[in-house]
Amino acid sequence: DTEVTQTPKHLVMGMTNKKSLKCEQHMGHRAMYWYKQKAKKPPELMFVYSYEKLSINESVPSRFSPECPNSSLLNLHLHALQPEDSALYLCASSRASGTNTGELFFGEGSRLTVL
Amino acid sequence: EDKVVQSPLSLVVHEGDTVTLNCSYEVTNFRSLLWYKQEKKAPTFLFMLTSSGIEKKSGRLSSILDKKELFSILNITATQTGDSAVYLCVLYNQGGKLIFGQGTELSVKP
Numbered sequence: 168d169t170e171v172t173q174t175p176k177h178l179v180m181g182m183t184n185k186k187s188l189k190c191e192q193h194m195g196h197r198a199m200y201w202y203k204q205k206a207k208k209p210p211e212l213m214f215v216y217s218y219e220k221l222s223i224n225e226s227v228p229s230r231f232s233p234e235c236p237n238s239s240l241l242n243l244h245l246h247a248l249q250p251e252d253s254a255l256y257l258c259a260s261s262r263a264s265g266t267n268t269g270e271l272f273f274g275e276g277s278r279l280t281v282l
Numbered sequence: 283e284d285k286v287v288q289s290p291l292s293l294v295v296h297e298g299d300t301v302t303l304n305c306s307y308e309v310t311n312f313r314s315l316l317w318y319k320q321e322k323k324a325p326t327f328l329f330m331l332t333s334s335g336i337e338k339k340s341g342r343l344s345s346i347l348d349k350k351e352l353f354s355i356l357n358i359t360a361t362q363t364g365d366s367a368v369y370l371c372v373l374y375n376q377g378g379k380l381i382f383g384q385g386t387e388l389s390v391k392p
Contacts, residue, residue: 208384209382209383257324257325268330269316269380270330271325273325275323276324
């Protein structure tokens, strides 16, 4: 079982809907990540939070809005998505950047379908 | 630009075979190289390599890094159907960025 928990596991939404993906970890990690993964492709980095502050935004469209309410939680708010945004969204966590070895702990992902 | 190239992209073997997966990379400032296994969902961590020539081993899986020639290999001996997965090679640079390879899709037939 992964120590990073993502909900929901599956989400179907229309292009006008507003929804959120949630991620939680209790390993004391201070860096949290959102990745997007399309079929047969490696994960692509979207956002990195370090000590609850956004440290990396990989030029992600504003219809994706991340939020880190505290060190254990990471949300991804979705609004006005396009069908091409359908993908597996992976949350991950790691130790803070200074002590980080690169090892990420991934959640099982939220599979998003945009109709 | 830092990059990771894996080969082959896909591989089909039979149970009991030994496989070698390759990962070559280009990096300005190396920090570590990691291998992950991804089945249907989340990637799971296999190995982290930072030093050349030191083999990391876990059961039937082993991996080694060559920082002079800029490559790593992942070996799986006596393969089982449960080894079927995508294996991801990931470079971690000093800038704190993870660069993923395309992955090798391994299929182990009974």
